[in-house]
C-alpha cells in the first residue's frame with residue numbers, strides 16, 4: 152500500500168496489536184512514524200520492524216493518561232520531524248464486570264486510558280495537524296461504541312464517549328475550514344492481546360474470558376484491520392467499521408433500534424463463562 156510518502160504519523164499504543172500493525176502499514180506506505188506505548192518491550196519490537204522496512208521512526212515511552220507528558224511529547228514529535236500530519240489515538244485497555252460488582256476505580260481506569268487518553272492525544276496534536284495543512288485525527292472506538300452489552304459498561308462508556316467526541320470534532324473542523332479530516336474507527340473482534348491484557352471484576356476468571364475472546368470473538372487479523380483503517384484514512388471517511396462482524400452488528404442494531412438490548416443481553420449472558 153502506498154500513499155503516505157512524506158507524511159508524519161503518530162501512533163499511540165504501538166507496542167502491540169492494532170497499533171503495531173498500523174505503524175508497520177504506515178511505514179510500508181512511506182510515512183515517517185512516531186510510536187509510543189507504556190510497554191517498552193513491545194515498543195522496541197515495533198521499532199525494529201519499522202527500521203527493517205527502512206522507515207524514519209521515533210519511539211518513546213508514553214502513558215496516554217499523563218496529560219502534561221502528552222503535551223510535551225506532541226511538541227517534541229513536531230520538532231523532530233518538522234510537522235505532524237496524522238495522530239492515531241489507539242492505546243486502550245479492557246475490563247469486564249457488571250456495574251453492580253465493579254469498583255469506581257475499575258470504571259475510572261478504563262475512562263482514563265480509553266477516553267481521556269484520546270482527548271489528551273487529540274488536544275495535544277490538534278494545533279500541529281492543523282498547521283500541517285493536510286491533517287487527520289483518527290480515534291479508535293469499537294463496535295462497543297455503537298451498542299452496549301452487559302459486563303462492558305466501563306468499556307462501552309469510554310468507547311461511546313470517543314465516538315461522541317470524535318464526531319463533534321469532525322464537524323468542528325469542517326465548520327472552521329481547518330484542513331483536518333477526522334475518522335472514528337469501530338473495530339469488531341480483532342486478534343490482539345487486548346483480552347489477555349484485560350482485567351475483570353472480582354469473581355470473574357480473566358483467563359477464561361481471554362480464551363472466550365480469542366476462540367469465539369476475535370475474527371480479523373491486526374494486519375487486515377490496519378489495511379481497512381488506512382484505506383478509510385485515504386478516503387477521509389467519517390466512520391469505519393472493521394470486520395464483517397462489526398458490519399453485521401451495526402446493521403442489526405440500526406434495524407432493531409433500542410430493542411437490540413432485548414436481543415444482545417441473553418446472547419452475551421449465554422456466552423459469558425459462569426462464575
Ligand SMILES: NC(=O)c1ccc[n+]([C@@H]2O[C@H](COP(=O)([O-])OP(=O)(O)OC[C@H]3O[C@@H](n4cnc5c(N)ncnc54)[C@H](O)[C@@H]3O)[C@@H](O)[C@H]2O)c1
Pocket residue numbers: 163164165166167168169170187188189190193213214215216241242243244264265268291292293294337338339340341342343344345346348369
Ligand atoms: N482487539 C479488539 O477486538 C478491539 C476491538 C475494538 C476496539 N479495539 C481497540 O483497539 C485499540 C488497540 O487495542 P488492541 O486490540 O490492539 O490491544 P492490545 O492490548 O494488543 O494493544 C494495546 C496497546 O495499548 C497499550 N496501552 C495500554 N494502556 C496504555 C496507556 N495508558 N498509555 C499508552 N499505551 C497504553 C498497551 O501496552 C498495548 O501495547 C484499543 O483502543 C482497543 O480498545 C480493539
